[in-house]
Amino acid sequence: MRRRALLATLASGSALLAGCGATEPTDTGTDPATDPGTDTPSATPPGTPDELVELDGNALFGASVVDLDTADRTYALSPMRYRTERGAEIRMRFDATATAAHPARIVASVQNVETYPEQFELDWLPPFGRAASEPPREHHERLMGAGLRDEGSLVLAPTDNHGLVDDPPAVERDGDGLWRLAGEIDRWLPETLTLDAGEAVRGEYAVVGHPEGSGRPTGVYEFLGGRDAEDVGITVWETSAPGPDEQSRFAGESVPSIDGDGEAGAGWYHTADASSGTYLRPETERAELPAGITFQFVNHTREELGCGHWYVYKLHDGEWFDLGPYVRTDDCRKVPPAGAKSWTLHAYRGGGDLPPADGRAYPYLGGGRYAVSVGYGAESSSSTAMVELVGDPIEIVPTDGVxxxxxxxxxxxxxxxxxxxxxxxxxxxxxxxxxxxxxxxxxxxxxxxxxxxxxxxxxxxxxxxxxxxxxxxxxxxxxxxxxxxxxxxxxxxxxxxxxxxxxx
Incomplete structure (x- = not known):
């Protein structure tokens, strides 16, 4: 579609759709090209518009990853595809990395997958929405902003290869070799977009820094979606040092291996260093009972990793003892590149109420050294972290009613x-x-x-x-x-x- 021809339809599309907002969406079936519940094919299905971005691999749960030539940084974009309830399907991926000649580039498409014309609000439809990200946060930190932007933000600046922009902003390379926006952040795209059934628009974006920023901090830069849209993230880590930047309190300790998965003892957090592409990080390594401790697995690799199931062990007389779960489902849970998975150990000395959905209750735990293990790892089939729980020993007592x-x-x-x-x-x-x-x-x-x-x-x-x-x-x-x-x-x-x- 020509850019100017499309822009001419934006104003007239609102009147066309005045009676369509209350219409129930038509079920278009479960075609893998459009349905988010199926795997994405490696090639564009026949009959789709040329503007649609082609995706390889598992676009629903994967990530698009590039290593920058201009800095010791890796960028991972995820998700690569999502769909809104109003029938907008967004596809995106990196098309180029950052070099001395140009910044990193993302290509994206928005398609109307309904069987009738539809109008979409672009402000909260990343990457077609607001141009600046939230400030970067660590994987284990909660997103606190609501459209906050500052000098630490990343900016998606449309290029001259964008179907909705005639006058793209300028970008420049600063003194430390990083690309930045040359002027002020502005609204470069229209507020709304009207698309016929099956119609798509393609856009290209330069991934640059805030014009007043400096450096490129590591962390997760999130572009917020609204209502039924997805948040889109660009995770940034040091290419040469993807691992944790803090030292474990158990660093240097030698512990026995945990048998069971054929690669006993692999993937310990206290042996991880800056070069570790995957690690399981506990929010604390020592706590008094009762306690709730969250463990987070981080994947700073290019691979989708699995299968993830969580286990708890206690160290006693130089041996790890399995505390379960002793029965688990037979599904295979994956963590995509740049992904993270969290799980909370709810530890009690006595019986306790059921925990929130983010973890599992382990009543009747006495003081001692414990390990939490999950079935994700880059060089092993699992990753493991230790924690010291402080408390008295427990007693063996019968169940109620015997x-x-x-x-x-x-x-x-x-x-x-x-x-x-x-x-x-x-x-x-x-x-x-x-x-x-x-x-x-x-x-x-x-x-x-x-x-x-x-x-x-x-x-x-x-x-x-x-x-x-x-x-x-x-x-x-x-x-x-x-x-x-x-x-x-x-x-x-x-x-x-x-x-x-x-x-x-």
């Missing part, structure tokens, strides 16, 4: 879910002292829901008690016995025990 009676050297414990042996789910197990064990358990494991069958037997081993019989159901004893195992041996605080199933 009843027990002693007959000589045997204690019989009856759980509330026991149905008198009449239910197919009813099960009876016997726990006795043994001479050897297959594995060791610690207090924090026994008090987890997975091992609540042991929680309802171990507290009853008083002097003179040789056997504790638990009458419960499969859902309670599964953690220690499974459904078909006839016996299980474990060691707890130096004493081996044997668990066997009793015929009902």
């Amino acid at each position: 009843e027990h009676e002693r007959d000589g050297s045997t204690v019989t414990v009856t759980a509330p879910e026991w149905d008198g042996g009449e239910s197919e789910e009813d099960v009876t197990v016997s726990v006795t002292r043994a001479d050897e064990a297959e594995e060791s358990l610690i207090r924090e494991q026994v008090m987890r829901r997975w091992y609540r069958g042991l929680r309802n037997t171990l507290p009853f081993f008083e002097d003179g008690v040789d056997e504790v019989v638990l009458r419960s159901q499969n859902q309670v004893t599964y953690g220690m016995m499974g459904f078909d195992e006839p016996e299980y041996r474990f060691e707890f605080e130096g004493q081996p025990y044997e668990v066997t199933t009793v015929d009902q």
Whole structure:
């Protein structure tokens, strides 16, 4: 589409659409070229306009990344595609990096994917919206602004290859080699844009600094979307030093590996340095119980990384003990280039309320050294960080509602879910002292829901008690016995025990 022909339609489009605002959108199906719930094809689908920006790879969850020739900086643009409820589909990617001859450039397109003409407000439709970003923030910092701009902002300045701009702003290279806007930030694009069904407009932007800024701080520069639009971010890090800039309080310590994923001990935060492209950063490395500690994985690489599931361990007598979760979903969660994922450990000495949706509750944790691990990593399959929790040891106590009676050297414990042996789910197990064990358990494991069958037997081993019989159901004893195992041996605080199933 010619630029001047398009501009001539902007004013008349408002009258054309006066009766269309209340019209319900038409379902256009789930074509991969337009539907955000499907993967983006590598080539532009047939029948789409020439102005549409072509995207390679996973445009929904990936990022477009360039290393600058003019500074020790990497830029990562994400998302590369999003769609609004009003039917605007935005596509964008880097088209060139910054050199001595020109700044880094982004090409973008906005397309009306509805089956009727539609008018779009551009102010909150990045990158076609407001030109300046929020000031840069670190991954772990919350976005506090609402359209704030200052000397630290990045600016998307339209070039002469833009379908909506006739008089693009000038840019210049300053003394430190970085490109900046030469004049004041202005409204270079119209407030609204009217597009026919399927019509698209293409624009090119120079990624430059604020005219009064200096340097190029690292961090996340966000261009805010409005209502149903997405926020668009350009994440900036040092190309030669993408890792954390602070030192862990555990730096230099040697800890045992965590077995389980085939690459034990890899990806520790306390061994990460400036060259580490990925790392798991805890907001604090020491806290008093109870505590909520957020861990954030940062991906400063060009790769999409996964599969991410979170686990908690405790260090005891030189060995890491798994605190779960012991059951997880079979999905594969990814972190795109320049992406970050956060998870909060809600740690309690006793029982606690359910946590917010950003983490998981871990009740009954005593003082000691803990590790949180997630299944993302550039050179390993996981990343791990340690934290010291300060508090007294926990006690092993039965669950609510259990009843027990002693007959000589045997204690019989009856759980509330026991149905008198009449239910197919009813099960009876016997726990006795043994001479050897297959594995060791610690207090924090026994008090987890997975091992609540042991929680309802171990507290009853008083002097003179040789056997504790638990009458419960499969859902309670599964953690220690499974459904078909006839016996299980474990060691707890130096004493081996044997668990066997009793015929009902």
